[in-house]
Amino acid sequence: MPFTLPQLPYGYDALEPTIDAATMTLHHSKHHQAYVDKLNEGVSEGQGLEGKSLEDILANISAQSKKVRNNGGGHWNHSFFWETMQPGGSQPGGRLAEAIDQSFGSFEAFKTKFNEAGVGQFGSGWVWLILDQSGDLAITSTPAQDNPLMDDAPVRGTPLLGNDVWEHAYYLKYNNRRPEYLAAWWNVVNWDKVAERYEAAAG
Numbered sequence: 001m002p003f004t005l006p007q008l009p010y011g012y013d014a015l016e017p018t019i020d021a022a023t024m025t026l027h028h029s030k031h032h033q034a035y036v037d038k039l040n041e042g043v044s045e046g047q048g049l050e051g052k053s054l055e056d057i058l059a060n061i062s063a064q065s066k067k068v069r070n071n072g073g074g075h076w077n078h079s080f081f082w083e084t085m086q087p088g089g090s091q092p093g094g095r096l097a098e099a100i101d102q103s104f105g106s107f108e109a110f111k112t113k114f115n116e117a118g119v120g121q122f123g124s125g126w127v128w129l130i131l132d133q134s135g136d137l138a139i140t141s142t143p144a145q146d147n148p149l150m151d152d153a154p155v156r157g158t159p160l161l162g163n164d165v166w167e168h169a170y171y172l173k174y175n176n177r178r179p180e181y182l183a184a185w186w187n188v189v190n191w192d193k194v195a196e197r198y199e200a201a202a203g
């Protein structure tokens, strides 16, 4: 089996009260596990995919089946998402904080624009902060389990931060109140991890 469910870097209840333990348990052990299982099926049914990295598969996703697309995106996005969070959250610093101020005016203005993009993503999907192909920070959103690494994404780039706006990410606690979930989520963002991704991508 090429792909496996990664362990969470913290306990299921560690992001309380922002994200409740029941949501985390289902999200990781059921939803993410299902993406992994179906991705492995899709890889075995596809042509020449065995042994390829997930990043390689996503970079040529337009040539793949819907099953590999949805579940490959699902596996990558969720693995990235767990690492984007930490108990207690943090604040951006250093070069990343400067780049955010330069690109969006201020950290507050960045968060407002990101939350608006999350609210504006109709139906299920993701909202992202990326380093785009010109080396600029940009906010973008994608439907379903698509992401900015896919060769046919409307806005391509390196994801630095991503939030899951599928209802399964928030419905148990926030019901239909996606804006409330997006606003609260900043309490659990691991900005050291985001800065590490930024440094690796910006060079």
Ligand code: MN
Pocket: 027, 031, 078, 164, 166, 168, 169
């Ligand atoms: Mn999800």
